[in-house]
Amino acid sequence: MTTLRDLIDLVRAPAALSVPGDVVAGAAAGGALGRRTIGLACSSVLLYWAGMAANDWADRHLDAVERPERPIPSGRVSAGAALGTAAGLTAAGLAAAGLAGGRSALAVAAPLAGAIWAYDVAAKGTPAGPLTMALCRGLDVLLGATGGSRTAALPSALTIAAHTYLLTALSHAEVSGADPRLPAATLAGTVTLAAVTARGTAGGAGGPAQPALAGVYAAQFGAPQARAVADPSARRVRDAVSAGIVSLPALQGALAARGGAPRLGLALAAAMPLARRLVRKVSAT
Numbered sequence: 217m218t219t220l221r222d223l224i225d226l227v228r229a230p231a232a233l234s235v236p237g238d239v240v241a242g243a244a245a246g247g248a249l250g251r252r253t254i255g256l257a258c259s260s261v262l263l264y265w266a267g268m269a270a271n272d273w274a275d276r277h278l279d280a281v282e283r284p285e286r287p288i289p290s291g292r293v294s295a296g297a298a299l300g301t302a303a304g305l306t307a308a309g310l311a312a313a314g315l316a317g318g319r320s321a322l323a324v325a326a327p328l329a330g331a332i333w334a335y336d337v338a339a340k341g342t343p344a345g346p347l348t349m350a351l352c353r354g355l356d357v358l359l360g361a362t363g364g365s366r367t368a369a370l371p372s373a374l375t376i377a378a379h380t381y382l383l384t385a386l387s388h389a390e391v392s393g394a395d396p397r398l399p400a401a402t403l404a405g406t407v408t409l410a411a412v413t414a415r416g417t418a419g420g421a422g423g424p425a426q427p428a429l430a431g432v433y434a435a436q437f438g439a440p441q442a443r444a445v446a447d448p449s450a451r452r453v454r455d456a457v458s459a460g461i462v463s464l465p466a467l468q469g470a471l472a473a474r475g476g477a478p479r480l481g482l483a484l485a486a487a488m489p490l491a492r493r494l495v496r497k498v499s500a501t
Contacts, residue, residue, distance in 0.1 A: 218292060218293050218294075218297060219292075222287050222292040222293050223287075223293070223301065225286070225287050225292070226268065226269050226272055226287045226288075226293050226298060226301065227265035227266075227268045227269050227301070227305070228265075228268045229265070231264070231268070231461050232261045232264050232265060233465070233487050233490065234461050234462070234464040234465060234468075235257070235260045235261050235264045235356065236257035236260060236261065236484075237464065237465050237468030237469065237472070237484045237487075238260060238353060238356035238357045238359075238360060238376055238468060239253060239256045239257040239260050239356065239357070239359055239360030240253065240257065240360060240468065240472050240477075240480060240484060241357055241360065241369075241372045241376065241468045241471040241472050241475065241484075242356075242357035242358055242359065242360025242361040242366075242369045242372060242373065243256075243360040243361060243364065243369075243475075244372075244471070244472040244474075244475030244476060244477040244480065244481075245357075245361065245368055245369040245371070245372040245471065245472075245474070245475040246360070246361030246363075246364030246365045246366055246368050246369035246475075247364040247365055247368065247475075248360065248361050248362060248363045248364025248365075248369075249477060249480075250363065252316045252317050252321075252362060252363055253360060254316075255312055255313075255315060255316025255317070256312075256313060256316045256317055256321060256359055256360055256362060257360075258312045258316075259309045259310070259312035259313040259316060259321070259325060259359070260309070260356050260359060260360075261309075262305050262306075262308045262309035262312060263305070263306065263309035263310075263325070263328060263329055263332060263356075264332075265305050266301075266302045266303075266304075266305035266306040266309060266329070266332065267302075267332040267333075267335070267336060267352070269298050269299075269301045269302035269305060270298075270299075270302035270306075270332070270333060270336040270337070271336045271340070272286060272287060272288050272293075272298055273288070273295060273298040273299045273302060273336075274336045274337050274340070275340075276288040276289060276295055276298075282391050283391075306329050306332075306333070309325065309329065310322065310325055310326065310329060313325035313359065316362075317359075317362035317363060320362050320363065321359060321362040324355055324358050324359045324362065325359055327355060328352060328355040328356060328359060331348060331351050331352045331355060332352050334348055335348040335349050335352060341388070345384060345388070346380075346381045346384040346385045346388075347381065349380050349381070349384040350377040350378070350380045350381040350384070351377065352380070353376045353377055353379075353380040354373040354374065354376060354377035354380075355373075356376070357369060357372050357373035357376050357377075358370070358373050372471045372474075372475065375409060375412070375413060375467070375471060376464075376467070376468070376471070378405065378409055379406075379409055379460070379464065379467060382402040382405045382406060382409075382460070383402075383457060383460040383461070385398070385402060386398060386399060386402045386441075386444075386453060386456060386457055386460065387453075387457045389448070389450070389453045390450060390453045390454040390457050391450055392450060393448055393449050393450045393453060394444065394448040394453050395448065396444075396445050396446075396448045398448070399441045399442075399444035399445045399448060399452075399453065399456060400445045402441055402456075403438055403441040403442060403445065406433075406434060406437050406438050406441060407434055407438060409433075409467070410430045410431065410433055410434035410438075410467075411430075411434075413426070413430040413433075413467065413470045413471060413474070414426060414427040414430035414431065414470065421473075421474065421475070421476040421478075422470070422473040422474040422475075422476075422478060422481075423473065423478045424478075425469070425470070425473040425478035425479075425481050425482055426470050426473040426474050426478065426481070427470075429466045429467070429469040429470035429473060429481055429482070429485050430466075430467070430470040432463070432466040432485060432488075433463050433464075433466035433467040433470065436459060436462070436463035436466060436488070437456075437459050437460050437463040439459075440452070440455045440456040440458075440459040441456045441459075443455070443456070444456045462488060462492050463488065465484045465485050465486075465487045465488050466484075466485045466488060468481075468484050469481035469482060469483075469484035469485035472484060
């Protein structure tokens, strides 16, 4: 019998702590922070969980060999239940977007849902995989700018998309291990992203929180990648991937600060310790 814990494992619930920050960063950059931001964040979380369930459904045969402890191959969740969960969460995510932001939100949420499913059932494991996942997170940021300027939010969307590209490329080696050149390249990209994000804005809207949070992001994600360069084993790569998920709120917080919401940015980054504790109990990858 499928339990709540089994479903939590299926959707990798703790990893969703990295998702609302996309919406907040986009809302701050686009001048759209308000009541609708909460509803759009809920939509984002639901779509993220849908993607995780769809991922396990699509990977069920591969996981039976490589990760037999996962919910479907272990028999804790049936393939049909996983597919139904993914579909139901997708519908709920789109409904939440429509309720929060109307047609303008659905104009982004619908392609976001399509990109999530495209990644899970077709693009994953191909050269298009990292780009497709980057598109998902970039659209997630733009979803937050509903009611404001999506053009103004585009730099933040590209920053989160770039982080996601690096993380996804690295995750392809979390089972087999990597050539050390891969974590070296993603580490260089992480440092570059942090440096660009830390740069001041006109009028100093981000205050000291902006460079501080960018530094936290670089340290928290960069250190495990550096260890993976020295020892590119599967375990080290998985550690780096988990760190990339857990440290993302710091990058989102820096972007929110750059958009003129430094206190909100600090609040986003405050989710990192909780995310780290939860990831120790439920895999985020």
